[in-house]
Amino acid sequence: MVMTLMEPHSFPEASPTRPIPGGQGTGINAGVMLLAPNMADFLQMQAELREPWHPGHVRGNGPEQDYLSRFFADRPWRHISVENNFQVHHMFNALHPWLGDAERLVVCQNYQTVRIVHFSGDSGVKPWTRCLQKSFGWPSRDQDEEYMQSFLSDHHSYLLWVKKDPERWSKMERNMFDDSSLRGFSLGQDGAIYFEDESGKVLKETSQEAITAVMDATRSS
DSSP states (O other): OOOOOOOTTOOOOOBTTBOSTTOOSOOOOOSOOOOOOOHHHHHHHHHHHHSTTSGGGSOOSSHHHHHHHHHTTTSOOOOOOGGGSEEHHHHHHTTSGGGTTOHHHHHHTTGGGOOOEEOOSSGGGOHHHHHHHTOTTTTOSTTHHHHHHHHHTTOHHHHHHTSOOHHHHHHHHHTOOTTOTTTTEEEOTTSOEEEEETTEEEEOOOOHHHHHHHHHHHHHO
């Protein structure tokens, strides 16, 4: 979770970087939150939200999470572990060669500990889309592997680190920004991934062990 650093129940004025009074630039972005019931908090929230001009009604990217960010800004928020909000696409993000000890990779190696799987992203990565659209032969399971390949193709980091898709690498290199974590990486003519800096160019690929762990966890999900 990312918390906005604000005084609780205080709301900023408009400014060049925040054109809407009461607006905010960031806050909670959580797939799973655990909140302790508290009647006093609940009644205060009700009172605030009944007020039509309260800043809690300001439109935002995530209205309810923006409101909770402000209301609980002074509370002792803490991380409740990847196992409780296991985002599938983040597994492939963790295959970046610099992230060999990422928490998600460790969990992938023992994915039976995962309690909640979070399929964040567009409709193509929602497993229920297959059921609702009756695609890939659903409800037959004969096309599970075809569906799996379609599912994976919607994950940018899968195409980079696992499939090593030349088209995706070419597009990524054309749109590289200065502080990108991918700067210096490239796909070689031999299909291998290299990293280059002022000291030279070296082979820099994700370990096969990590890739296998992520793929096994994905299939299990």
